[in-house]
Amino acid sequence: MAMAREKIAQAKRDAVDVRLATLAAPTGADWITATRAAAVARLRAMGMPGRRDEYWKYTRADALMQNEAPEAEVFDHDESPVFGEVDRLKIVFVDGVFDAAASDDLALEGVRIEMLSDVAALDIHWAKNLYGVLEEAGQTPVDRPLAALNTGFAEAGVVIHVTGKPSKPVSLIYIHKSTTSDAILHHLVKVESGAELTLLENGPAAARLNKVMEVDIADNGAFHHVRAQGRDHQRRAVAHIFARLGSESTFKSFSLTVNGALTRNECVIEMLGDNSFAHVAGAAMGDGADNPFHHDDTVFVTHVGRDCESRQVYKNVLRNGATGVFQGKILVKQGAQKTDGYQISQALMLDGDSQFLAKPELEIYADDVICSHGSTSGAIDEEALFYLRSRGVPVGPATDLLTLAFLAEAVQEIENPVLAAEIGDRLEGWLTRRRS
Amino acid sequence: MLNIKDLRVELEDEDKKILKGVNLDIEAGSVHAIMGPNGSGKSTLSYVLSGRAGYRVTGGTATLDGVNLLDLDPEERAAMGMFLAFQYPVEIPGVGNMTFLRTAVNSQRKQRGEDEMSAGDFLKLIRAKAKTLKIDADMLKRPVNVGFSGGEKKRNEILQMAMLEPKMCILDETDSGLDVDAMKLVSEGVNALRDKGRSFLVITHYQRLLDHIKPDVVHIMANGRIIKSGGPELAIEVENNGYADLLSEVA
Incomplete structure (x- = not known):
C-alpha cells in the first residue's frame, strides 16, 4: 500500500517536471x-493533479x-x-500579452491600475503583500497545484488598487489569436476601506489559459465581478479566484x-470579518455535438467571521454529451456564529x-x-412546455424560454441590470443559434 | 365551428379506454356545457382537443372549421384559434407573466402570417384587459402563476383568453377553487368575450357557473360518451337529482 501511494506521489511530481521543462x-x-x-x-511538494485525487x-x-x-x-x-x-475602461490582452495600443488610458479616478510586469521590477510595492499570499493560504486544506504553478511563472496581469468609487467598470478583454497560445495571467485587486470596483472580463484569452486573481477587500469594501468566458470551442482554461473579505464587505462574482x-x-x-456578503454564481451552457464540452465549478467558502452570508448559485444547461461538474463547499469555523x-x-x-x-x-x-444546500438535475418540465405550446408558442422557442427561466436564478445574482x-x-443568442 | 365525430381515445401508457365514441357539434357563436360524474372523460376530451401528450386516438375525428385538429401540434391548434383554460394552470418560475403573454400573442400572429404586435400596442391592450379582470400590475410582472391564489390563476387564464382572442374556448372546470366573488369576476370576463364568431365549451360539475355563463346546450357525459343533450334545464335537473336517474335511463 505504502509503495503504491509513493508511486502515485512520484508520478504527480514527475508531472511537475514535465510541465516545468518548457517554462522559464x-x-x-x-x-x-x-x-x-x-x-x-x-x-x-504537492505534485500535479492526479487521477486519484x-x-x-x-x-x-x-x-x-x-x-x-x-x-x-x-x-x-x-x-x-x-x-x-x-x-468601461478597456484593457486588452492578446494571447495573454498586454496590448497597450488596443487598450484605453489606464488613468481613472478612484483606482490605480498597473501592469504586473512593471510592478514585479519594483523593489517596494504593496503587491508584495498580496501576490501569491491568498493563493498560498488557499492551498489549505485542499491542494491547488495549478494555482501555485501560476504564481511561480506569471509575468502578465493587472494590479489594481481601488481607493475610491471609479465611475465605470474596469474591463479586461482577452483575445485569442494563435492556435497554440499558452497564457498565464495573474491579477491582483486590493479594495481599500469604503472603496468599490466592478471588474469585467471577457474572451477566450488563448488556446490554453491559466489565470489567477487574488482579491483583498478591506472593511466596507465592495467588489463586483462579471465574466464571460469566450465562445471558442476548443479552448481550455483553469481559473482561480482567491478572495479575502474584511468586515461589512461585499464580494460578488458571476461567470x-x-x-x-x-x-x-x-x-x-475566506470571510474573515463580520457581517459580510459573498455571492458567487455561474451559468454554463454546453453542447457536445461537434466539440467536447466539460465545465467544472469548484467553490470553497470559509466562514471565519460572524454574521456573514454566502451564496453559491450554479446552473448548467447540457446537451449532446456535455459534462457539467460542481464541487461546492461551505466550511463554517468555530466562532462563525449566525x-x-x-x-x-x-x-x-x-x-x-x-x-x-x-x-x-x-x-x-x-x-x-x-x-442549506441542494443539487438537482432534470429535463425540461413537460407540463410547462405543454402550457406554453397550448398558448401558441412553438416547441423550439418554448424550450428556450424555459431554459432561460432555469438560468434566471443565477443571472439575477448580477446586481447591475445593464450587465445582467x-x-x-x-x-438567448446561444440558444437561438442552435435552434436555426 | 367544432365538429367531433365518434372520437375514441385511450391512455398511451396503459390499455385504458377513456373516450368511447364522442359526438359533438358546436356551431359558431354558441355556448355548450358538459357535465358528468368524475372519471367520465370530460378533462380528457379537453386535453385531446388541445394536443396534450399521453393519449392515443384510436378512432374518429375532431375538426375546427373543417381542419382536423388531431393532425396538428398544440401550437398550431392554438394559432388556429383553439384555447384551453386549464383546470390547474401551470406555474412557470422565471418567466414573467407579461413576457409569456407577449410571446404567445406574437407566436400566434407569426404562425398566421400576421405582423407582430408592437411593445407599445401590447402594453396598452393588456393594461385595459387586465383592468376589467382586476389583475394588477404586480400580477403581470410576477412569474407565470407562481404564488398566485386559486382565483388569481383562473383570472389569469381568462386574461390569456382575452389577449389571444381564440375562436374556440374550452373551459375545464374553471369554477373549481373559486369563491363566489371570483366566480362572478371570471364569468363576467368570459361573457365579455361572447361573440357570434366565438364558441365556448364549458366543462363543469356545478350548475352555479352556468347561472353566470348561460349555455345554449348542455351535454351529459358518462363513461366516455355523451349520453344526453338538452337545454339549460338539463343542468338544473342534474343539480337537483344527481346523475343516477340519467345514468339508469341510458343503461
Whole structure:
C-alpha cells in the first residue's frame, strides 16, 4: 500500500517536471523572485493533479498540465463582443500579452491600475503583500497545484488598487489569436476601506489559459465581478479566484461559460470579518455535438467571521454529451456564529446523453448557523412546455424560454441590470443559434 | 365551428379506454356545457382537443372549421384559434407573466402570417384587459402563476383568453377553487368575450357557473360518451337529482 501511494506521489511530481521543462523563471525584484520560488517549491511538494485525487475526480487535468498547449482553433464570429454597450475602461490582452495600443488610458479616478510586469521590477510595492499570499493560504486544506504553478511563472496581469468609487467598470478583454497560445495571467485587486470596483472580463484569452486573481477587500469594501468566458470551442482554461473579505464587505462574482473543451473555475473565499456578503454564481451552457464540452465549478467558502452570508448559485444547461461538474463547499469555523450559507447547483439536461456530477459539502463547527444546500438535475418540465405550446408558442422557442427561466436564478445574482441584460442576451443568442 | 365525430381515445401508457365514441357539434357563436360524474372523460376530451401528450386516438375525428385538429401540434391548434383554460394552470418560475403573454400573442400572429404586435400596442391592450379582470400590475410582472391564489390563476387564464382572442374556448372546470366573488369576476370576463364568431365549451360539475355563463346546450357525459343533450334545464335537473336517474335511463 505504502509503495503504491509513493508511486502515485512520484508520478504527480514527475508531472511537475514535465510541465516545468518548457517554462522559464521570469525576472523581477527580489521579493517577487522569492515568492515565485516558494510557489514552485509548493508545487513540487504537492505534485500535479492526479487521477486519484478526490478534488480531480470528475475532471481530467491532463490538457491543463502537459507542457504544450493543445491546439485550439480561433473562433471567428460576427456577433459583437459582450459588454459592448457598457461604458468601461478597456484593457486588452492578446494571447495573454498586454496590448497597450488596443487598450484605453489606464488613468481613472478612484483606482490605480498597473501592469504586473512593471510592478514585479519594483523593489517596494504593496503587491508584495498580496501576490501569491491568498493563493498560498488557499492551498489549505485542499491542494491547488495549478494555482501555485501560476504564481511561480506569471509575468502578465493587472494590479489594481481601488481607493475610491471609479465611475465605470474596469474591463479586461482577452483575445485569442494563435492556435497554440499558452497564457498565464495573474491579477491582483486590493479594495481599500469604503472603496468599490466592478471588474469585467471577457474572451477566450488563448488556446490554453491559466489565470489567477487574488482579491483583498478591506472593511466596507465592495467588489463586483462579471465574466464571460469566450465562445471558442476548443479552448481550455483553469481559473482561480482567491478572495479575502474584511468586515461589512461585499464580494460578488458571476461567470458565464458557453462552449470550451475544458473549463475549471475555482473560487476560494475566506470571510474573515463580520457581517459580510459573498455571492458567487455561474451559468454554463454546453453542447457536445461537434466539440467536447466539460465545465467544472469548484467553490470553497470559509466562514471565519460572524454574521456573514454566502451564496453559491450554479446552473448548467447540457446537451449532446456535455459534462457539467460542481464541487461546492461551505466550511463554517468555530466562532462563525449566525452564518447564513446557501448553495444550489442545478443542471438542465436537454437530452439523455449529457451528465452532471455534483458534490455539495458542508462542514460546520459553530452551533448557531443556517446552512442549506441542494443539487438537482432534470429535463425540461413537460407540463410547462405543454402550457406554453397550448398558448401558441412553438416547441423550439418554448424550450428556450424555459431554459432561460432555469438560468434566471443565477443571472439575477448580477446586481447591475445593464450587465445582467448583456449576459441574458448572450444566453438567448446561444440558444437561438442552435435552434436555426 | 367544432365538429367531433365518434372520437375514441385511450391512455398511451396503459390499455385504458377513456373516450368511447364522442359526438359533438358546436356551431359558431354558441355556448355548450358538459357535465358528468368524475372519471367520465370530460378533462380528457379537453386535453385531446388541445394536443396534450399521453393519449392515443384510436378512432374518429375532431375538426375546427373543417381542419382536423388531431393532425396538428398544440401550437398550431392554438394559432388556429383553439384555447384551453386549464383546470390547474401551470406555474412557470422565471418567466414573467407579461413576457409569456407577449410571446404567445406574437407566436400566434407569426404562425398566421400576421405582423407582430408592437411593445407599445401590447402594453396598452393588456393594461385595459387586465383592468376589467382586476389583475394588477404586480400580477403581470410576477412569474407565470407562481404564488398566485386559486382565483388569481383562473383570472389569469381568462386574461390569456382575452389577449389571444381564440375562436374556440374550452373551459375545464374553471369554477373549481373559486369563491363566489371570483366566480362572478371570471364569468363576467368570459361573457365579455361572447361573440357570434366565438364558441365556448364549458366543462363543469356545478350548475352555479352556468347561472353566470348561460349555455345554449348542455351535454351529459358518462363513461366516455355523451349520453344526453338538452337545454339549460338539463343542468338544473342534474343539480337537483344527481346523475343516477340519467345514468339508469341510458343503461
